[in-house]
Amino acid sequence: MITKQKVQHIAKLARLSLSEKETKKHQKEFSKILDYINELKNIKILKVDEVDYFSSNITKKDEVLKFNKKLIDGYIKVPSILK
């Protein structure tokens, strides 16, 4: 079973505060769910092609340039924000 400290550590990473009762509950359920998804470790994966997504990029260069007309060596000049 996953330790209490581990649950509290993950909660902090996830930006969640947990009560004592919730920590215990998560500890129990977490272990059950992890056991279940660990089933994937039993599968032999020899070679898998990359997952392909039907996606294509959209660039909105024109719109950016509409507001920032100053181009220096291909870079857009913007006001400085750090001093």
Place this chain on the structure above:
Amino acid sequence: MNLTNFTISEIHLGLKEKKFSARELCHSYLTQIKKEDKKILAFLTVSEELALSQAEKIDELISKNRRISLLAGVPATIKDNILVEDIICTAGSKILENYIASYDATVINKLKKQGVVILGKTNLDEFAMGSSTENSAFKTTKNPLDLSRVPGGSSGGSTASVAANMAVYSLGSDTGGSIRLPACFCGVVGLKPTYGAVSRYGLISLASSLDQIGPITKTVEDAKIVFDAIKGRDEFDSTSVEVGEKQKMKSEKFNFKNLKIGIPQEYFIKGIDPEIEKVIKKAIKKYEDLGAKIVEISLPHTKYALPAYYIINPSEASANLARYDGIRFGYSIAKPQINTDKKQMNTDALLDYYLRARWEGFGEEVKRRIMLGTYILSAGYYEDYYLRAQKVKSLIKQDFIKAFKKIDFIITPVSPSLPFKIGERKDPLSMYLNDIYTVSINLAGLPALSLPVGKIGKLSVGLQIIGKWFEEDKIFEIGKIIENK
């Protein structure tokens, strides 16, 4: 005259022939909502003002003898994780209880151009995480077929609103079965389109590589009409694509002599309710009687779909939900501890604020998945879990590619069990298992229709028709043939 039992085409004809006005129609639905929703609890917001103003615009067009589109004046509901400008959008979560959408989702934009009448926003499991609509922070929607049972989820409010005649159609979202399962439980039609067929812009993200918006209707014909209205490439969603001319269905009817329907052997094993199996087998027999050839197929990686899904979903959800910090999007904690000591006004104070806001604002299931996702994506576990799950996702897709070389469609049940009683399933894992027939489809990015094909007592049984990528039109044709038979 009861106006709440028409299909989209019947309404279109009725409006054109001036048998009733869009305002009268809208009124009938608002009255029905007032009467029925007290017991069903499908709505989170009823947008009466917006609906009536939209209806009046349509009446104006009709009075001027202008042409109106098929969906003009047709009253619809929208799942409360899809943005409608100036209307509260909660995603069923306390953390968004005050959030008013600042723009229209692309699908809403498209429907508005067609003249939609939006009756309101419907209940869902918080951030669409669930299979019963019991995880909503606000209310538990009841199944109109049996009020002691769940409507399914996560689009349970949407399907219940259509099933109880409180809307002609609804838009839902489907990440692992969230349109198909509640459609099955409530006895209505639901389509999960091909990943990329419909823009996700303005949909509150759950797992971005799996989410799709789709229609929930009473008939297959209506599902097609709504799907045609919302589909297509959108410059605000780079995963959306134009459904090309090539995929368009030719008007000629199917020749059943050449049609091959695949039945995956892995889907009819232990765990399925034998009564459901009987109804599904009967539906398959109907296709066979029409001349289709029934072929047993194998999708060998089926048993890994659910564990892979419950890795990918929480991982992507934990990243997507990081933006709800109690500062943006409306929610703020009841009594922030203001520390006047200057030394304490540091990052710890901010961290404490996040911790508390997210603890107060999120429900149990959401926290569970954020925790799980954070763990899976943390250093040392990424390869074992997320990367591995992505590879399994590919293998599942390969299974379908191989199967579709031999067959035209795949038919399966939508759910292994009938709608369960409210409060019956307390263990999260037993709830997850209900998605066993639906998650593979999202992992493979395929389109699938949930269609009511029989009854067991008061309850409905749904058939899942899975087609090839971007061949929704063919699925509709196959569905129509068996509908009401």
